Amino acid sequence: MHSVLHDKLRKDAERLSEALEHMSKLFLAPKEEKTLRSFATPEVAELLRVSDGYLRKAHFDGRIPEVEQGANNKRLYTAENIIEIRHILAQNAKDPLQFLPGRRPGDKLQIWSTVNFKGGSSKTTTTISLGMRLAMRGYRVLLLDSDPQASLTTFFGYQPEIDFRKGGTLYDAIRYNDGDSVRIPIVDVLKKTYFPNLDIVPGGIMLSEFETETPMALSRGEQPVFFNRIRDSLRQVEDDYDIVLIDCPPQLGYLTMSAVCASTSLLMTIIPERVDLASASQFLTMASGVLEVLHTNGGIGAYDNFAYLLTRFDTAISTQQDLSEWMRELLGDSVIKTPFVKSSAVSEAGLSQKTIFEVDLSAVKNRKTYERALESVIGFSNDIEIMIQNSWGRGDSNET
Secondary structure, eight states: OHHHHHHHHHHHHHHHHHHHHHHHHHHSSSOOOOOOOOEEHHHHHHHHTSOHHHHHHHHHTTSSOOOEEOGGGOEEEOHHHHHHHHHHHHHTOSOGGGTOOSOOTTOOOEEEEEEOSSSOSSHHHHHHHHHHHHHHTTOOEEEEEOOTTOHHHHHTTOOHHHHTTTOOSHHHHHOOOBTTBOOOOGGGTOEEOSSTTEEEEOOOTTHHHHHHHHHHHHHTTOSSOGGGHHHHHHHTTGGGOSEEEEEOOSSOSHHHHHHHHHOSEEEEEEOSSHHHHHHHHHHHHHHHHHHHHHHHTTSOOOOSEEEEEEOSBOTTOHHHHHHHHHHHHHHGGGBOSSOOBOOHHHHHHHHTTOOTTTOOGGGOSOHHHHHHHHHHHHHHHHHHHHHHHHHTTOTTTTOO
């Protein structure tokens, strides 16, 4: 009976996979490529932390190159334009870090894992939004999708079940050797995205194999052990990035533990609701025990930060307001100052696989809702950026 069911499931999977590939060729050919919109002067001034007037004068004086002009002769900047302007302005700036805030010699690679025990806490949306904001701020960012569901990967226009049927995900960089199938360098699965300064290591369903293969690998003593596999892979590209953000599965399995052991900081997303707080408490209880064992066995050292981000925060619900204040009293500065608010603007952007940063302003129906959501994402991203700068010993020089 089991073998019959096994065969049926395998054949169904093959049929579905072939049908999806055929559907992709019909509806997505030529394959849709995601592109990034241009940015207006006020947005670019905010990203560079200068005034609109400073930017206009820099153009007028010929210190920075001209850019495309849109309606009413308003300047429109591509992300590439912004990167070029950053480097030009940094050359003669009193404080080059204002324009190029990334790592300097001696600064360690910042690796942040986003964790939670359950789905639906905006973990992936947080990771993507934070990654895009930091990339726009001038950091070299790598997103790593360690979730077999691969939501982060899908967001960037990939169809993991089709695009990575024959490999090309994080699994290939951390897998255990099995005959002809061997671990490969992470650089071989790393992908550039349509977002400058932002690369991705895709996830996919094969990552679930890592969970089932690890106990057997432990029993035969295969090295490196599971908790060193993501860390070892990232060492191969350590000099190429300032920040790595890892989107973890919603469980405390071997993948999450490998990400946690690779990390310099942890970010836990929490919805300020009683059931979510109870789940968070369970996660922390389990995690503390697991981390103690890993620490004893050399898996982890000290973290720069263990921060909590309130997500899907609804300012109209008084119980959420009360619980968020209670959390701040209980956990202090570990709770990030700015919450990630629940917003129809974020949800609507997500339906078309966009973050709030990618939304075309001309298509925004409710400008106030959009601006409130944008302020929230910029706010918590700035809070985390300050924590990153502090980890590099730079104090609050980059605080807005």
